[in-house]
Amino acid sequence: MPENFAIAFVMGMGAIGPGIGIGLLVSKALEAIGRNPEATGKIQTNMILGLAFAEAIAIYALVVALILKFV
Amino acid sequence: MASGLHISISAEPIAHIGSLVISNSIFTSLIVSFIIISLAIAVKLQSKETNRPKGLQNVFEWIVESLENLVSSVTNNKQKTREFFPFVATFFLFILFNNLLGLFPGVGSIGFLKNENGTTNAYLVPSQSKIESSKVQAAQVTVDGETIKEIDKNTSNDKIDSKAETEHDPEFVPYLRSGTADLNTTLALGIISIVLTQYFGLKYLGLSYLKKYFNFSNPIMFFVGILELVSEFAKIISFAFRLFGNLFAGEVLLAVIAFIGSNWLFFAPMPFYGMEIFVGFIQALVFAMLSLVFFNMATQGHDNH
Numbered sequence: 001m002p003e004n005f006a007i008a009f010v011m012g013m014g015a016i017g018p019g020i021g022i023g024l025l026v027s028k029a030l031e032a033i034g035r036n037p038e039a040t041g042k043i044q045t046n047m048i049l050g051l052a053f054a055e056a057i058a059i060y061a062l063v064v065a066l067i068l069k070f071v
Numbered sequence: 072m073a074s075g076l077h078i079s080i081s082a083e084p085i086a087h088i089g090s091l092v093i094s095n096s097i098f099t100s101l102i103v104s105f106i107i108i109s110l111a112i113a114v115k116l117q118s119k120e121t122n123r124p125k126g127l128q129n130v131f132e133w134i135v136e137s138l139e140n141l142v143s144s145v146t147n148n149k150q151k152t153r154e155f156f157p158f159v160a161t162f163f164l165f166i167l168f169n170n171l172l173g174l175f176p177g178v179g180s181i182g183f184l185k186n187e188n189g190t191t192n193a194y195l196v197p198s199q200s201k202i203e204s205s206k207v208q209a210a211q212v213t214v215d216g217e218t219i220k221e222i223d224k225n226t227s228n229d230k231i232d233s234k235a236e237t238e239h240d241p242e243f244v245p246y247l248r249s250g251t252a253d254l255n256t257t258l259a260l261g262i263i264s265i266v267l268t269q270y271f272g273l274k275y276l277g278l279s280y281l282k283k284y285f286n287f288s289n290p291i292m293f294f295v296g297i298l299e300l301v302s303e304f305a306k307i308i309s310f311a312f313r314l315f316g317n318l319f320a321g322e323v324l325l326a327v328i329a330f331i332g333s334n335w336l337f338f339a340p341m342p343f344y345g346m347e348i349f350v351g352f353i354q355a356l357v358f359a360m361l362s363l364v365f366f367n368m369a370t371q372g373h374d375n376h
Binding site for chain 1: 078079080309312313315316317319320323353354356357360
């Protein structure tokens with residue numbers, strides 16, 4: 001049981017940073033779209049690219065959690 | 072609870088050629104390569120020079136054109152575009168096809184059972200409850216009469232054994248596994264990308280490219296060089312884990328959702344399949360885009376920016 005707690009803790013701590021990051025990214029992107037709706041396509045593409053980087057950090061935590069769980 | 076959930080973090084061997092082990096993800100990558108190569112040959116054979124391309128030729132012209140526009144929008148240089156484009160496009164297409172092939176029905180769910188007695192071919196992934204699993208075993212796909220007999224023998228043995236010792240359940244090994252959901256594949260792709268970065272840097276800047284790593288002009292630059300050297304290896308790790316983590320997490324997510332909802336909510340994984348298709352596309356794009364940016368950065372001199 002303590003192992004399961006450790007796994008959940010890794011995932012939970014690892015999700016905090018990317019959560020904040022994704023929130024900031026999308027809020028700024030929406031602000032930019034609101035100011036300049038013609039640039040929606042370009043902003044969206046770059047936002048999704050940035051989201052993939054922010055998400056990757058949570059994925060690292062997930063990989064660690066999965067390795068702890070299944071290996 | 073984990074009895075029916077088949078999750079394996081590494082690819083499993085399915086065949087041996089001499090001392091070479093063929094794992095299920097290598098097998099799937101070979102299938103993907105075969106699909107891409109045969110599509111390319113088919114397009115090459117039927118393509119004509121017209122102003123109004125039709126069918127397959129039209130689709131492929133669109134793909135090539137949009138990828139080339141992407142590359143040239145980053146490099147702003149015709150010669151660099153010509154050189155980077157083949158690698159970036161190959162990364163994108165190979166990863167995209169691998170990601171999407173991993174979502175096909177049958178990938179990861181049809182395989183064989185491995186135990187001490189031998190292997191049982193063409194077996195569906197074990198279901199979660201005992202009653203369900205007997206139904207699945209009765210309805211499984213078999214090719215010839217001999218395997219049917221063998222399965223019957225094994226299942227009757229399993230039923231007796233499962234009460235006595237649940238530890239020695241036969242191991243389920245799928246025939247196919249998405250190539251990018253294996254750390255070896257993604258690590259190989261990452262190493263290829265970083266080695267190409269060094270190649271392009273040396274080609275465009277000559278030996279002065281190495282000044283980025285070995286600079287003895289002052290102690291601070293020397294230390295920065297060491298950091299640059301370390302960051303190249305960090306890039307490989309980051310490439311490998313980003314792709315592997317996203318794809319493997321997607322597989323685990325689908326397996327868990329299907330497992331939770333298998334009795335009454337068999338449509339539950341549907342929205343997640345949509346998300347996985349999106350993630351597969353985005354990750355292929357991110358890998359190609361990052362490689363492209365690294366190539367481009369390596370070819371620009373240190374003094375220019």
